[in-house]
Every structure is written in structure tokens, then in C-alpha cells.
Amino acid sequence: PAAVFEMTIGGRAAAATRHVDLRDPATLEVVASAPMADAVTVDAAVFAAAGAFPEWAADEAARRAGLAALGDALLAHADEIAGLLTREMGKPTAYALGEVKFSGILLKKYAGLAIAEDVIKEDDRVAIRMIRKPLGVMAAITAWNYPVALLAQKIGPGLLAGNTIVVKPSPYAPLTALRIGELARELLPPGVLNVINGGVDVGRALVEHPLPAKISFTGSTEAGRQVMASAATTLKRCTLELGGNDAAVILEDVDLARAAKAIFFAAFDNSGQTCIAVKRIYVPRRLHDEFADAFATVMRSVRMGHGIGEGVGLGPLATRFQREHVAELVEDARSRGATLVQGEMPGLPGWFHPATLVLGLDDDARLVREEQFGPAVPLLAYDHIDDAISRANASQYGLGASVWGRDEAATEAVARRLEAGTAWINTHAVLLPIVPYGGLKQSGMGFEGGPLAVDGCSAMQVVHRRK
Numbered sequence: 001p002a003a004v005f006e007m008t009i010g011g012r013a014a015a016a017t018r019h020v021d022l023r024d025p026a027t028l029e030v031v032a033s034a035p036m037a038d039a040v041t042v043d044a045a046v047f048a049a050a051g052a053f054p055e056w057a058a059d060e061a062a063r064r065a066g067l068a069a070l071g072d073a074l075l076a077h078a079d080e081i082a083g084l085l086t087r088e089m090g091k092p093t094a095y096a097l098g099e100v101k102f103s104g105i106l107l108k109k110y111a112g113l114a115i116a117e118d119v120i121k122e123d124d125r126v127a128i129r130m131i132r133k134p135l136g137v138m139a140a141i142t143a144w145n146y147p148v149a150l151l152a153q154k155i156g157p158g159l160l161a162g163n164t165i166v167v168k169p170s171p172y173a174p175l176t177a178l179r180i181g182e183l184a185r186e187l188l189p190p191g192v193l194n195v196i197n198g199g200v201d202v203g204r205a206l207v208e209h210p211l212p213a214k215i216s217f218t219g220s221t222e223a224g225r226q227v228m229a230s231a232a233t234t235l236k237r238c239t240l241e242l243g244g245n246d247a248a249v250i251l252e253d254v255d256l257a258r259a260a261k262a263i264f265f266a267a268f269d270n271s272g273q274t275c276i277a278v279k280r281i282y283v284p285r286r287l288h289d290e291f292a293d294a295f296a297t298v299m300r301s302v303r304m305g306h307g308i309g310e311g312v313g314l315g316p317l318a319t320r321f322q323r324e325h326v327a328e329l330v331e332d333a334r335s336r337g338a339t340l341v342q343g344e345m346p347g348l349p350g351w352f353h354p355a356t357l358v359l360g361l362d363d364d365a366r367l368v369r370e371e372q373f374g375p376a377v378p379l380l381a382y383d384h385i386d387d388a389i390s391r392a393n394a395s396q397y398g399l400g401a402s403v404w405g406r407d408e409a410a411t412e413a414v415a416r417r418l419e420a421g422t423a424w425i426n427t428h429a430v431l432l433p434i435v436p437y438g439g440l441k442q443s444g445m446g447f448e449g450g451p452l453a454v455d456g457c458s459a460m461q462v463v464h465r466r467k
């Protein structure tokens, strides 16, 4: 029988009037029954968080202890939570385990992070300081692609800053968040961390609710625009981590074999379902064929299959919709005369799409302009670096980008011209704990990762003393 999960409100299991079946995206078997929130649940969770706020806000030592305990609990339950993660959204076991451990370590790092106090001006007449205070109730709304890491990136700074939180994961992958809510019942005061589940309606109800002071949101750019509009009615603070269409720009003096391998994994880890995955590759025309061959060789060496399988590097897409979306963009490329180089498919009924390198595509194609969020990437030839940079920057998105080459000055110069919140050099999609990241343009607003994230979860106050 499918495992039954429950929401957590006020430190206890919360009743749900409705449950839905969740399927393993690789096999389509029902693996769990997940509770769904309604308007009453949203209200109860927000009020539980509001009730817990004054005491939590007043006790920084308790917050640090609670965060450290939650981090330890994630590490102690890493295998179990990773198992749920693979079943709810398909990523291979080794990656799932990596995500859970990263998240546990992240929470522990936040437990020890200083809350800054800046001296703005100090002389014999004035002392002016910038301090950080808790904001109140925070809503944390996450996507299904990294359900554990995205959660940790929000509750780490949110709880440290002194806020109490209502978490709403994606209804496509809510199991890990629900389980973390259960673990938190024993480790945090009741109401400090509430975990509910539901779709767009529940997310919207949270954002429109008058009580939360802060929305920390990760999802698509389209949903981000809606969240910002809803939050405007009460001028809630928003951190928005949204979509991307990251370009990798290869230079003439690149270490080609190394770059092909690294770019393959940066594009196709998590089956391409990563906000900061490489989604377009720009290569000097002279190196095009050689790079395509090297990339295809790596692609053919990685096995696609059920995430729990031995030696599996690529899993299915997390949802039927995502699979159809990728297939549609690849079909559009084919209809424009592009060449497809594809990897093997497993013989399973789930939402698989073959790893696909797309050659000979024009810049107007949907696969170049839109976020594919799946295992298909276009390789685009260029003749002059200025042209490559302007094509890389010609996007509503500005999340990440990378440049690949041996010359330090040349790669540095290109990195600084790329319009992206993070510009990597000879690597891509690497996020270390506590390192800030955020999107430019329509990829987002505000930062996650480290002190900037804590600032985003804080009421910043100037204390101005006349001596």
C-alpha cells in the first residue's frame, strides 16, 4: 500500500479533507498518498506561524540550536529522504543523496552564520548603524526540481533571521518537504515551521493572505510575475528565484575534451531540470564538429533509467507535462531541419525523454529562446566572440552563464560581459553552500545563499543616534 503523508501545522499532524495519489515518474506506480490543503488549512498554518513568532523572534540562541538540530536530522535521515526524493521526482539515488546532504550541511552553516550589524557612520557627533530584525511570518513556495535544497535555501536564512514559516512545496513533489515537517515537530517549537501541500490555489492563498510579511518563491518566471502582483496588494517583501536560459560560451583555446564533459553534466544533470542548467551552447564554428563528437561520446556513456537503479546517471522527467514540453521543443527543432543526436532510452513506462544534442538550429527556434527544462540542448556555432556574447545575452532571462577557455584575461573579460546573476569560468551550475545566487532581468529578484539571503528575510533598520 502507498505510504500516507501528513501536513504539519502548529507542531502536529494536520487533518486534510483530500488526499491525492503520487506516482513514481519512472514506473508510473502509485508510491504515496499526499494530503492537499484548502483555504482553511492555509489560514490555520499562517495563524500557527504568527502565534509562534514573538518567542522565536526573541530567542536567537534557540533559533541557532533548532537550525543545527534540523540540519543534523536531515543528515541522519539522508538515505530515507533521498529515497523519497527519487520516488517523488525521479533523480538518481546518488544525486538525491547529494541534495539531502547539501541541505543538511546548509542548515548547519546557517545555524552558525553571524547576523550582521553594519556601522554606517561613527564620529564624535553621530553613531548610525544598520541592524536586522525578524520580519514576521514568511511563506516559502518551492518548485519540484530540487524540493529539498530549495526548501533548505529558504528555511535556513528565514529561521535564522527570526521568522516563522509556512512551507508550500510543489504538489508534484511534496513528500520530502512533508517528511521534513514531521521531523521538525520534535526539533522546533510548535508553529515555527509549518508544512502544507497544494497547487497554485494554495500558493496564491498564501501570497494573498494579509498576515505573511515575506514571500520566498522559487518557480517559473510566469508564476513569479503572478506572485509579485499578488504580493503588491499588501507590499509583501519578495525574493523570487525564477527561470533561466543559461548560455555556455566556448572560446577558441578551450580544453575541448574537459569542457565537453563538464558542459554535458551541467546541461543534463537532473535530466536538465535545473534552473541553472546549461540550456544553450555557443561554440566557435571551427570547433563545432569536434565538440559535438566529444559531447555525444559523453552522452552515450551515461545510462538513463529508474533513479534507484545501479549506475543510472539520468532519470525521467518529473511530470508528464514536462516531458511533453521538452518533446514539443525538440519536435519544433526537427521541423526546422535541425539534426538530433540522441542517447538510449530505457524500456520503462515513465516520463522519459532521450538525452538530445541538437545541431544546426537557428536562434529563432523555441529550443533556443525558451527554457526547455529537460535533457535537450542546442549547439550553436559562432564566428566572432562579440556575436556570441550578444546572442547569449539576447534573452529575457539572466540567471547563470559560463565561459570556457584557457586564457585568464580573456575568460574574465567575457564573464563580466555576460548578463547573468552568476557567471562561471570553466565550470557551470556549481552552487556551494552560503555562496549568494540570484537572477538578473526576469530570472528573479533578490538573493539566496548566505548573508544576502538573511538580509532578504530581515527587516533592515537604521538606528541613528545623535551623540
Ligand code: NAD
Residues within 6 Å of the ligand: 141, 142, 143, 144, 145, 146, 150, 168, 169, 170, 171, 198, 199, 200, 202, 203, 204, 207, 218, 219, 220, 221, 223, 224, 226, 227, 240, 241, 242, 243, 244, 274, 275, 276, 371, 373, 399, 439, 443, 444
Ligand atoms: P511553477 O512556477 O509551476 O511552480 C512553482 C511553485 O509555485 C509551485 O509550488 C506552485 O504550486 C507555485 N505557484 C504557481 N503559481 C503560483 C501563484 N500564482 N501563486 C503562488 N504560488 C504559485 O514552477 P515549477 O514547474 O514547479 O518549477 C520549474 C521552474 O522553476 C523553472 O522555470 C525553473 O527554472 C525554476 N526554478 C528556479 C530556481 C532558481 O533558483 N532560480 C530553482 C529551481 C527552479
